Amino acid sequence: MPEAAYTPNEIMTIEAARRLKNGTVCFVGIGMPSAAANLARLTHAPEVVLIYESGTIGAKPDVLPLSIGDGELAEYADTVVSVPEIFRYWLQGGRVDVGFLGAAQVDKFGNINTTVIGGDYAKPKVRLPGAGGAPEIASNARETWIIIKQTKRSFVAKLDFLTSVGHLDGGDSRAKSGARGAGPTAVITDLGVLAPDPVTRELTLVAIHPGIGVDQVKASTGWDLKIAPQLAHTVAPTEAELETLRDLHARTNKAHGSAAATE
Amino acid sequence: MPLADAVARHVKDGQTIAMEGFTHLIPFAAGHEVIRQARRGLTLVRMTPDIVYDQMIGMGCASTVVFSWGGNPGVGSIHRFRDAIENGWPAPLAIQEHSHADMAGRYQAGASGLPFSVLRGYVGSDLPKHNANIRSITCPFTGEKLAATPALNPDVTVIHAQKADRQGNVLVTGIVGVQKEAVLAAKAAIVTVEEIVDRLDAPMNSCVLPHWVLSAVCEVPYGAHPSYAHGYYGRDNAFCKAWDSVSRDRDAFLAWMRRHVLGTKDHQGFLKSAGIAPLGKDAINA
Numbered sequence: 357m358p359e360a361a362y363t364p365n366e367i368m369t370i371e372a373a374r375r376l377k378n379g380t381v382c383f384v385g386i387g388m389p390s391a392a393a394n395l396a397r398l399t400h401a402p403e404v405v406l407i408y409e410s411g412t413i414g415a416k417p418d419v420l421p422l423s424i425g426d427g428e429l430a431e432y433a434d435t436v437v438s439v440p441e442i443f444r445y446w447l448q449g450g451r452v453d454v455g456f457l458g459a460a461q462v463d464k465f466g467n468i469n470t471t472v473i474g475g476d477y478a479k480p481k482v483r484l485p486g487a488g489g490a491p492e493i494a495s496n497a498r499e500t501w502i503i504i505k506q507t508k509r510s511f512v513a514k515l516d517f518l519t520s521v522g523h524l525d526g527g528d529s530r531a532k533s534g535a536r537g538a539g540p541t542a543v544i545t546d547l548g549v550l551a552p553d554p555v556t557r558e559l560t561l562v563a564i565h566p567g568i569g570v571d572q573v574k575a576s577t578g579w580d581l582k583i584a585p586q587l588a589h590t591v592a593p594t595e596a597e598l599e600t601l602r603d604l605h606a607r608t609n610k611a612h613g614s615a616a617a618t619e
Numbered sequence: 620m621p622l623a624d625a626v627a628r629h630v631k632d633g634q635t636i637a638m639e640g641f642t643h644l645i646p647f648a649a650g651h652e653v654i655r656q657a658r659r660g661l662t663l664v665r666m667t668p669d670i671v672y673d674q675m676i677g678m679g680c681a682s683t684v685v686f687s688w689g690g691n692p693g694v695g696s697i698h699r700f701r702d703a704i705e706n707g708w709p710a711p712l713a714i715q716e717h718s719h720a721d722m723a724g725r726y727q728a729g730a731s732g733l734p735f736s737v738l739r740g741y742v743g744s745d746l747p748k749h750n751a752n753i754r755s756i757t758c759p760f761t762g763e764k765l766a767a768t769p770a771l772n773p774d775v776t777v778i779h780a781q782k783a784d785r786q787g788n789v790l791v792t793g794i795v796g797v798q799k800e801a802v803l804a805a806k807a808a809i810v811t812v813e814e815i816v817d818r819l820d821a822p823m824n825s826c827v828l829p830h831w832v833l834s835a836v837c838e839v840p841y842g843a844h845p846s847y848a849h850g851y852y853g854r855d856n857a858f859c860k861a862w863d864s865v866s867r868d869r870d871a872f873l874a875w876m877r878r879h880v881l882g883t884k885d886h887q888g889f890l891k892s893a894g895i896a897p898l899g900k901d902a903i904n905a
Contacts, residue, residue, distance in 0.1 A: 409719060410642065424641075426854065427643070429794070436793065439719065448738065483696070483700075486686065487717070517745050521744060
């Protein structure tokens with residue numbers, strides 16, 4: 357494959373999609389997680405089970421939803437339940453294998469901020485939408501994956517606000533906190549993949565995308581990023597993966613009337 | 620009953636009002652009517668405040684918002700909400716912030732006649748530090764520490780649904796969100812519907828709200844625009860995107876609201892004034 361035949365967003369989405377398996381029950385966040393989860397469903401994992409917090413179970417959207425409650429999700433779902441039911445029986449009840457989240461900020465223990473940036477809580481510099489379903493997805497799913505573009509502004513030494521728990525303060529602090537599940541097991545970015553150290557739980561660079569240098573990843577991280585001794589290299593997107601993803605985005609843009617849903 | 624009469628009779632200054640809809644069936648027409656009738660000091664409750672709460676906040680109806688995710692889905696921020704929080708315009712706005720699972724549970728507790736809701740929630744989160752209503756309780760059986768929050772019992776819940784029969788029984792289909800819980804938790808409930816029909820023909824086990832739990836049922840076609848009504852019309856994504864620029868600027872926002880909401884007497888007048896041609900049934904997925 358020639359150099360730069362794909363965008364950073366595309367390899368991030370494709371690398372995330374590859375991790376989903378047939379039969380995995382995935383609670384899907386809107387935006388990039390939704391793109392990756394549906395790419396998996398349309399390629400190697402047609403039997404992946406996608407759950408959205410709007411109450412759609414086994415959703416099979418033909419185009420990506422612009423909002424978490426688009427009719428597209430309900431139309432082709434196995435069943436549609438109420439919002440209290442989706443959180444109580446299906447998430448809190450322990451039916452979810454993977455909680456798949458986006459974030460505005462992530463710290464070295466995979467804790468997430470989607471609430472405020474800068475200033476303080478009462479007078480923030482930027483007011484973000486808030487928690488949504490994430491605090492309970494992050495603390496009730498068997499494991500969590502995070503998909504996020506890697507920059508010094510998004511990978512921070514200290515979060516401006518801890519919205520949803522990752523490995524908390526590292527070590528066994530998550531296990532002691534009462535959170536269930538393994539927490540973040542993978543953070544997939546446009547530069548590579550991070551995973552928690554088995555003991556300290558600090559996010560460590562374990563794989564790097566083609567053409568990306570370790571220095572570049574370190575320079576895009578707000579803490580002194582540790583590198584796994586055996587750094588893996590992800591595989592460049594195949595033509596089939598790219599074609600399916602681009603078709604999905606093209607259908608989505610056509611349906612929504614612009615490029616708004618590609619993020 | 621005309622929507623204006625239902626709002627005049629049931630929605631009063633200073634009340635706690637929930638206008639629910641989980642990105643589907645959002646009661647826009649009812650929100651506009653509350654703006655026309657210039658209600659003030661409302662505590663607005665909703666899991667996902669979006670454009671209609673943005674409009675109500677910007678027009679000065681709200682003093683507090685209780686919520687779990689605030690934004691214009693797929694587009695970005697709701698600018699009047701942010702301006703109120705960040706700059707106190709047009710008036711200071713207090714917020715009580717929760718998570719979705721918790722808000723849903725709070726409505727369930729309210730509908731169930733319980734004083735509080737319990738959940739496995741907020742572990743490690745900073746949210747409880749900023750919301751005194753998020754506390755904890757120890758399970759009397761296992762000793763586990765769990766999150767506890769007070770039941771939600773709005774003075775009035777307002778929802779939009781597909782149809783009602785002539786007796787006023789209401790059928791909600793598609794993504795039903797938290798509407799049943801929000802209605803049953805409330806002291807009064809107003810429902811706007813796309814149409815009133817002779818027979819509901821509701822499938823067994825579907826979400827039906829009997830007439831005797833509702834205070835008013837009003838026929839308001841396209842009453843959920845720019846959100847969608849499954850089986851009737853699709854989401855008006857172009858409107859939602861256009862709202863982003865209208866709402867960024869205080870003067871542009873006020874001019875738009877004065878012209879299309881305050882300057883019209885009902886929802887049909889609004890649709891005509893704003894040049895909105897709702898999308899047909901075949902646009903259901905748009």
